[in-house]
Structures are given as C-alpha cells and as structure tokens.
Amino acid sequence: MEPLLQRLTDKDYNLLLMNSRKMDVNKGETIYNEGDMVDYFYFIHTGEIRLFKRTGPNKELTIFTRGEDDAFGEIGIFSGLKYSNIADAIIDSELYCMEKRTLENILTDNGGLGLQFTRWVAESLEASKAKIRDYISFGSEGAVASVFIRYSNMYGVVKPDGVCITEPIMIQDISKHIGISRETVSRIVNKWKERGIIDSDNKYYMLKKMDYFKQLLVCEQCGVENCVL
Amino acid sequence: MEPLLQRLTDKDYNLLLMNSRKMDVNKGETIYNEGDMVDYFYFIHTGEIRLFKRTGPNKELTIFTRGEDDAFGEIGIFSGLKYSNIADAIIDSELYCMEKRTLENILTDNGGLGLQFTRWVAESLEASKAKIRDYISFGSEGAVASVFIRYSNMYGVVKPDGVCITEPIMIQDISKHIGISRETVSRIVNKWKERGIIDSDNKYYMLKKMDYFKQLLVCEQCGVENCVL
DNA sequence: AAGAATGCGTGATTAATATCACAAATTACG
DNA sequence: CGTAATTTGTGATATTAATCACGCATTCTT
Numbered sequence: 001m002e003p004l005l006q007r008l009t010d011k012d013y014n015l016l017l018m019n020s021r022k023m024d025v026n027k028g029e030t031i032y033n034e035g036d037m038v039d040y041f042y043f044i045h046t047g048e049i050r051l052f053k054r055t056g057p058n059k060e061l062t063i064f065t066r067g068e069d070d071a072f073g074e075i076g077i078f079s080g081l082k083y084s085n086i087a088d089a090i091i092d093s094e095l096y097c098m099e100k101r102t103l104e105n106i107l108t109d110n111g112g113l114g115l116q117f118t119r120w121v122a123e124s125l126e127a128s129k130a131k132i133r134d135y136i137s138f139g140s141e142g143a144v145a146s147v148f149i150r151y152s153n154m155y156g157v158v159k160p161d162g163v164c165i166t167e168p169i170m171i172q173d174i175s176k177h178i179g180i181s182r183e184t185v186s187r188i189v190n191k192w193k194e195r196g197i198i199d200s201d202n203k204y205y206m207l208k209k210m211d212y213f214k215q216l217l218v219c220e221q222c223g224v225e226n227c228v229l
Numbered sequence: 230m231e232p233l234l235q236r237l238t239d240k241d242y243n244l245l246l247m248n249s250r251k252m253d254v255n256k257g258e259t260i261y262n263e264g265d266m267v268d269y270f271y272f273i274h275t276g277e278i279r280l281f282k283r284t285g286p287n288k289e290l291t292i293f294t295r296g297e298d299d300a301f302g303e304i305g306i307f308s309g310l311k312y313s314n315i316a317d318a319i320i321d322s323e324l325y326c327m328e329k330r331t332l333e334n335i336l337t338d339n340g341g342l343g344l345q346f347t348r349w350v351a352e353s354l355e356a357s358k359a360k361i362r363d364y365i366s367f368g369s370e371g372a373v374a375s376v377f378i379r380y381s382n383m384y385g386v387v388k389p390d391g392v393c394i395t396e397p398i399m400i401q402d403i404s405k406h407i408g409i410s411r412e413t414v415s416r417i418v419n420k421w422k423e424r425g426i427i428d429s430d431n432k433y434y435m436l437k438k439m440d441y442f443k444q445l446l447v448c449e450q451c452g453v454e455n456c457v458l
Numbered sequence: 459a460a461g462a463a464t465g466c467g468t469g470a471t472t473a474a475t476a477t478c479a480c481a482a483a484t485t486a487c488g
Numbered sequence: 489c490g491t492a493a494t495t496t497g498t499g500a501t502a503t504t505a506a507t508c509a510c511g512c513a514t515t516c517t518t
Contacts, residue, residue: 035450054450059366075354082452082454085452114336126313129357132360135364136364223265225311
C-alpha cells in the first residue's frame with residue numbers, strides 16, 4: 001500500500017503541508033489515546049507510528065503501523081468524535097498535524113484530492129477485512145503465516161533462495177498483531193525453522209517456502225490486492 | 230452506521246441515481262465474485278446484500294451485510310482492480326449500478342460528496358478494526374458477545390427488560406461472522422439462556438444483561454463509535 | 459564491560475475448541 | 489398439511505492453544 005503523501009501531486013502535497021503545523025514526538029511518546037476527542041489528522045514526515053488498542057492489563061492489539069510519507073488519524077477524523085486507538089511513536093518522529101475542520105474544507109474544495117483519501121482508506125479496509133479472514137479461519141498457524149506474508153508484501157526482497165524481510169521482527173510483535181500467546185507464536189516459528197520453511201538471522205527472517213504459507217491460507221482463491229499489516 | 234444514501238442531499242442523491250442503471254437481482258443470486266474485475270459500484274434501493282469470502286469447502290466468512298439505501302463495492306472500486314469478496318443477494322433486491330469511471334468523475338467534481346464517501350468507508354474501517362479486537366482477544370465467548378452487541382447496535386430496541394433485536398438471528402449466521410464452529414456458538418448461546426443473560430423467542434433474541442457482555446469485552450475502555458457488523 | 463532489563467524457548471499442565479455422529483426441532487414448500 | 493430440507497442441540501473424543509514456571513539469550517545502559 002502506497003503511503004498517502006506519495007500518491008499526491010506536488011500541488012496537493014504542498015497544500016496539505018502548508019495548512020499543517022510541524023510537531024516533533026520522541027520515541028515512546030503518545031500522540032493520542034483511545035477515547036480522546038478528535039482534533040487533528042497527522043502526516044508523518046519522518047518516523048514510525050504504531051496504532052493499537054489495549055485489551056487488558058499488559059495486553060495490546062496492534063491495529064497498524066504507519067511510516068514515512070504516510071498519515072494517521074483517519075479512524076477518528078472521518079469516523080466520529082473520538083479516537084478509538086492509541087497512537088504511539090515507535091521512533092523519534094516528525095509529524096505535521098492538521099485541524100479536522102481545515103482538512104474537511106480542503107477535501108470539500110478539492111474532489112481529486114478527496115478521492116485519493118477515499119482510496120487510501122478503502123485499501124486499509126480491504127486489508128483489514130482480509131486480516132479477519134486470515135486470523136480467524138486457519139488456526140494460529142494460519143494467523144502467524146498471515147503476518148509473515150504481510151510483512152513480506154511490505155518489506156520483502158526476492159532473493160534466489162526466498163523472500164527476505166528487511167525489517168526486524170520480534171516474536172512478541174507478531175503476537176500483538178494476532179492476539180495469540182507469545183509462546184504459541186514462538187513454537188510455530190521454531191517448528192517452521194526446523195522444517196526449512198523459514199530461516200532467520202536473529203530478527204531478520206527469510207521465507208524460503210512461500211508456497212507453504214499460500215497453501216495454508218488458501219491464497220489462490222483470494223482476490224485481495226492490499227495484503228498488508 | 231448510517232446508510233450511505235441517507236447521508237446525502239437530495240441533489241447529490243439524484244446525481245448518483247441519474248448516472249446509474251437499474252438492476253434487479255433475485256434472492257440467492259451472485260452480483261460479483263471474488264477475483265472478478267471491478268466494473269461497478271452498487272447502490273441498494275431495496276433488498277439486502279451479503280458480502281463474504283470463501284475460506285474452504287463449505288466454509289464462509291461474512292464480511293458484512295448491507296441493506297436499503299446503502300451501497301457496496303467500495304472494496305474494489307476504490308481499492309484495486311478486482312473484487313475481493315463475493316456479493317450475494319439475501320433477498321430479492323433492486324440495485325442501481327454505476328460504472329467505476331463515472332463514479333470517480335462525479336467524486337472528483339464534487340468534493341463534498343466525496344467527503345461523505347470517505348466518512349462512510351472510514352466508519353467501516355473503524356468497525357472492522359474493532360471487530361478484530363473483539364474476535365481475537367476474548368475467546369469464543371467474547372466473539373459471540375461481540376456479534377450480539379453489534380446486532381443490538383444495528384437492530385436493537387430498548388424494552389423494560391432488555392434490548393430486543395428486531396432481526397432474526399441464526400446460530401449459523403453468528404458462526405459465519407466469527408469463524409467459530411456452529412456447535413461452540415450453540416453451546417455458548419444456550420449457556421447464556423440458562424443463566425438469564427439472554428432470552429429468545431426462536432430466532433428473535435432479547436439481551437437482558439448488557440452489562441455482562443460489556444464487561445466481557447471491556448467496553449468501557451473502548452472508544453469505538455461504529456460498533457456494528 | 460558488567461549488570462539490568464527485555465525478549466525468547468520449552469516442558470508440563472490445564473483449559474478451550476473443533477470434530478464427529480446423530481437425534482430433535484424447526485422451516486420451507488409442493 | 490405432510491414430507492423434505494434445514495437448522496439446532498448434545499455427548500464423547502481429539503486437537504489446539506493458553507498458562508505457568510523457569511532458565512537462557514540478547515540488548516540496553518552507564
């Protein structure tokens with residue numbers, strides 16, 4: 001999925017940034033909380049933001065992470081009065097924030113730009129619906145496989161012996177995406193390593209048998225084009 | 230969640246319908262299949278459409294159902310080249326379909342209308358993300374509870390002794406939303422009946438202890454405003 | 459470079475769900 | 489209406505996954 005800002009013409013890009021306020025956040029800082037009133041939409045100039053929900057003490061569910069040239073806050077700005085996720089900076093980030101009213105005015109005056117926003121949100125919706133399918137329908141092995149496939153679609157580089165994921169992945173991260181215990185994820189991943197389905201240099205994984213994953217998740221029947229986290 | 234067409238001014242409403250083609254479909258008919266090329270966006274004048282995915286032989290996952298004055302096809306029109314769900318008419322329905330190109334032109338020329346589309350999609354996205362939370366984080370009892378809460382938000386009428394759901398619900402339908410076996414859903418629902426948490430006159434359910442559900446799903450901490458199926 | 463903090467692996471045990479196999483209940487329809 | 493088709497309930501059993509309890513490995517910090 002293409003980051004929002006990369007979809008825009010220079011003119012639209014500048015229009016948005018000119019009407020926003022620069023804002024620096026440090027690693028670990030919270031930009032907004034679940035239940036907060038919606039004031040702003042955020043563009044990410046540099047950095048990485050994690051959107052998640054708390055589902056219990058010490059239990060979180062990752063909704064998505066967004067990076068450079070992307071944006072967040074659409075679940076909120078466009079869908080109600082309160083944010084329904086928590087937004088935390090994973091690394092030091094430089095954001096531009098735009099007031100809700102301002103964004104609405106800009107989009108009302110500029111249908112072409114608005115259409116890009118709609119597409120961007122609709123692609124997230126497609127990905128979200130496909131995640132439900134994967135996480136729910138094929139047991140925990142399927143859920144973990146789904147996360148790997150999605151990582152590979154986002155950060156994968158095809159090499160002679162498989163697809164290499166260029167971002168580090170922690171077992172815990174995976175479990176926060178799919179709501180499965182860390183231990184179970186660990187066991188599944190290690191079983192795959194033994195069987196030569198994946199390989200890893202510490203946190204960097206290589207998927208050696210994509211077919212195994214695709215069969216597990218019945219991918220041939222699936223028409224999803226935005227298969228990302 | 231308000232149906233798309235009810236959000237529009239008369240002018241916009243007419244603009245859309247004037248540029249669409251009327252189309253009747255019978256109960257059980259398929260409007261499009263997963264993997265089909267995207268040609269049209271559909272408005273529902275009357276009827277009810279179910280969007281779903283096949284996840285195996287005799288195994289389906291319901292994505293959502295949409296009814297009168299609503300629309301479908303946004304996952305497709307706005308998100309790629311192919312539909313990634315199957316659309317079936319649950320009852321005889323009268324639709325209006327609009328070519329992809331036409332819709333894009335209308336939205337480009339009419340930012341205010343486009344903003345309504347973005348909101349409509351973003352609300353679905355919020356609901357979808359919240360579903361993942363509910364279905365994944367609180368076991369199968371939580372998943373079933375989530376479906377009941379969502380039904381009650383869509384079709385619930387508050388009565389002195391609880392919330393009455395005005396649409397018939399089959400155990401099987403529930404299991405197709407959450408990917409849990411029919412038998413398990415049946416056992417959970419019957420346990421609740423014994424304990425007086427819900428009551429049913431056949432397929433018509435009354436939720437007598439909403440608090441039980443809300444506690445199960447940690448609803449107080451949840452800022453979701455579009456908690457629907 | 460040492461100690462603290464965080465993340466991971468793994469066995470044993472318990473708990474939750476799926477599956478299978480029917481019987482009973484309900485609904486559809488000719 | 490009465491029969492067929494669909495939907496549901498339920499016990500028994502098999503699987504799957506969570507939990508608990510640690511020790512080991514890795515990474516941060518100073």
